[in-house]
Amino acid sequence: MKAIAAELASAELEALVAPHGGVLRELYLPAAEAEALKRRSASLPQWTLNQRQLCDLELLLNGGFSPLQGFLGRADYDGVVNEMRLADGTLWPIPIVLDVDEAFAAKLSENAQISLNDTQGTPLAVLTVEDVYFPDRIAEAQQVFGTTDRTHPGVSELLDRTGSVYLGGRVQGIQPPAHYDFASLRLSPRELRDWFHQHGWHRIVAFQTRNPMHRAHRELTLRAAEKVGAKLLIQPSVGRTKPGDVDHYTRVRCYRALLEHYPRDLATLSLLPLAMRMGGPREALWHAIIRKNYGASHFIVGRDHAGPGKDSQGKPFYDPYAAQQLLAKHQEELGIEVVPFPAMVYAANRDTYVPQTEVQPDDEVRDISGTELRRRLHNGEAIPEWFTFPDVVKILRERHPANARQGLALFFTGLSGSGKSTLAQAVVARLLETSSRPVTVLDGDEVRRHLSKGLGFSREDRDANITRIGFVASEVVRHGGVVICAPIAPYANARTEARQLVEAHGRFVEIHVSTPLEICEARDRKGLYAAARAGKIKGFTGIDDPYETPVTPELRIDTSQVSVADAANKVFEWLQAQALA
Structure with missing residues (x-):
């Protein structure tokens, strides 16, 4: 009864403060309890929040997402996706979930607690996991966004960059995320x-x-x-x-x-x-x-x-x-x-x-x-x-100063042997013979030898390789330069992440070098395709590992149909039409 009375008193106080707002469900613990939980969080499984998750957690903790008290469990998630309502009938239109990969979820015991950290490793909250479930993300996209078209940024993130497992449960706040900009606002x-x-x-x-x-x-x-x-x-x-x-x-x-x-x-x-x-x-x-x-x-x-x-x-x-x-x-x-x-x-x-x-x-x-x-x-x-x-x-x-050149990334993607590196070199030559703009080349093989040395060819490592390329490209673009990237980049989610990194500062142009697999195999001087066919190389793109074809690239070029020079001209003419060259 004391707890109920305290909650009623809190509700009355809120009504006095802001009669229109209703009761805030702030999830921060009192200072002493938060400090104790912070010390204990070091011994818990650690999850580093991405930007979306960090924003969601902040609004959960400060009451912006009231009446939610944590990330949605299965019953609440199903209600929100299908009916725009929590399981208790409360109106709520957008799923607020903590998505993780299967490997992380597999390590969690029943009613596990996990530390939710920012990118610096600072613990912000602890989640008590009450539900672990596999969502149907296609159905979620259709119900929440009304489409499965990846041109929609929300759909693209959901289908290509969201973890396959959702964790639901209550959150206890340790401290708010740090913001060093516009603190007074x-x-x-x-x-x-x-x-x-x-x-x-x-x-x-x-x-x-x-x-x-x-x-x-x-x-x-x-x-x-x-x-x-x-x-x-x-x-x-x-x-x-x-x-x-x-x-x-x-x-x-x-x-x-x-x-x-x-x-x-x-x-x-x-x-x-x-x-x-x-x-x-x-x-x-x-x-x-x-x-x-x-x-x-x-x-x-x-x-x-x-x-x-x-x-x-x-x-x-x-x-x-x-x-x-x-x-x-x-x-x-x-x-x-x-x-x-x-x-x-x-x-x-x-x-x-x-x-x-x-x-x-x-x-x-x-x-x-x-x-x-x-x-x-x-x-x-x-x-x-x-x-x-x-x-x-x-x-x-x-x-946006007048006549300043916007940074530009040309991202060539395609199967091994598709001709993307050769085409990229030809485009570099066209750019340099007509402009004094600085051009940086991030070739797939060169990146593997230097920037991504030590990474293997698992999906996780391949994604990390493309993310590193995207980060370096974004820095070149941020300073107004032109960067040419030519990795295989077989997975759509990694390509999208690279695009987002670059588009924060300038233009990203995806060029799918769509040369058919049989042509790529016929061109293979290193015998990699043959070795993959024979089972000597595992996880080879196009043979026993998929290449996810770009859906809406800015350009699509089949180098078996045109010469390298003509293909480079096609890219250059497109850039001129877009006032990028």
Whole structure:
């Protein structure tokens, strides 16, 4: 009874602090208990969290994922995937799971505890494993994302880079993940609720974004706040967004500059350490629940909220207003009021922004797409003030200086003997004869001799080899260079990880050298294929180990159909068309 009374008292306190937020389930232990658990964690099995898992753990620990108290067990997982509900019926749209590989799961005893660590080995929490299960990830993709198309970044991660075993169980927090950037803006749900209470903010409308904000966004948020009579919380996702997005350091600087253009005491900025899934309607519902936990009373849902764009057939993954419809359906039980809003467009003849739904036939509508904005920044062209504010432009120009060459990685992949190394050399020659840009070559055999010396040919070692190539390539690209990679890279998940490493800083161009297996065997001067056929070499790609064919490479070239020179010309012409050469 004492425990129940204490929980009720806690609930009453929460209601006083933030009447809209509900009860926070923070999972951090008291300081003395946390210190004791930290010491004991050294003797437990150790799991190093990836970026998504690290973001998920932080929001579990600080209450951002309330009412969750850990990673989902099988019953909760099945309910979320199939019905958007936990096993007890609570609305929850996105699976929050700890995925591991089979080898790690096999070492765990019943009710094992494991230490959850950051990449530096610092223990952040301990998970008591209550459930170990093998999910059907194809079914999960179809139900959660509505597709199995790997063009969708959430699907690609789920199918190609997520561990095959899920662990469920309660989490006990030792300490929060360390953040050294924008510390004053990284408020926990409790801290943000306290801030609202101290400043007398009772109605708060939250706005989610993963891109820089411009005048259209300002106009939309101002109108939304005015419509519901609320203060404005700008809360961008800074944990992980869509590959290729503007880095969060630049974005936060832009948000700070934009904040100065709102009326005094109307808007505030706080950062959300969320790993987005780009899950469209389900993700919008998830975002609303999270903002409720942070103390917001209202949540803005715009056109194509959290949508990843178009699928491999060129069609949008989600209907532009599907998210608004789903949230309207669950409005009563959400605990936060949804504010649907159409896109804002600039009517030049009226010199004002208007909702897209209110455009008149004689309006002269203007817009600048993200692609067009990047082109103007690259070329040093003017960016009109009707589109954004000069201080925002200044920050974007600092990040993307005019006429600066963006770093570029050309990633050739194909079977042994496909001609990828020869083609790569020919492309290097074309680049060097037409440009003074520095070019680095990471050939598969050379990498094996130096960068990846000591690695074998198990799937794990092959993935590690490609990850190392991706990391080095990303560093070359980050400094504006061109890097040519030519490994076999048989596995899709490793190629995708290399792409993500590079795309954080520049362009990644995947070139599948699709020469047929029989041609590759006929070209084999070292006799490797013959040895593999005879069983003398095990795990040889194309014989007794698979080559996972790229689904949507930027280029696909069969060197049995064209000469090396013509193939190199094809690559070079494509690069010129993309303004990359």
